[in-house]
Amino acid sequence: RKEVEQDPGPFNVPEGATVAFNCTYSNSASQSFFWYRQDCRKEPKLLMSVYSSGNEDGRFTAQLNRASQYISLLIRDSKLSDSATYLCAVNRGGSTLGRLYFGRGTQLTVWP
């Protein structure tokens, strides 16, 4: 089983829509969680960290469910500029310490 799994999509939504992505991780000892955004032919950039209590940044909300081992990203009022690939990333800690395990990404296209 892969460390981190995501639905690759693609998700195609109209402007203004709400869209949600889920990501599951296999190692229950995982300690920190992130969502990255990657535009076409660009490097991944941090979108937001995911905290145990859930956190919100403007139109973006991230949730962590440790019991079920998944993290989610909710985007409200989608904009054209949200079109990108969204990668979830997990740090297991322990012997792998700093290594981030990435999902393959979920592709989002927002259309006018």
Add this chain to the structure above:
Amino acid sequence: GAGVSQSPSNKVTEKGKDVELRCDPISGHTALYWYRQSLGQGLEFLIYFQGNSAPDKSGLPSDRFSAERTGGSVSTLTIQRTQQEDSAVYLCASSLTGFQNTIYFGEGSWLTVV
């Protein structure tokens, strides 16, 4: 700039040649990572440095791949006897301490082996 710097940004090389890719992390970041991403694929972990040592190099795909880091700063990824399947973008990233820290990526070195 203050970000992770990589060079070259693009490299076309002939099969069988050796290539060196360089990464200059964010100043003060002790942890440094190399990932690679083939077209349309996910991020593949290659190696992780903490200071000058590499506690995790489990992702290096073969003995043709090696990496070093000197002075706790600049890192070089070397690919010997390149093959066409080595064509990918090689992404370097750094983080402050490597433990539960955000990692920041450079723009990548796009390698094409012809």
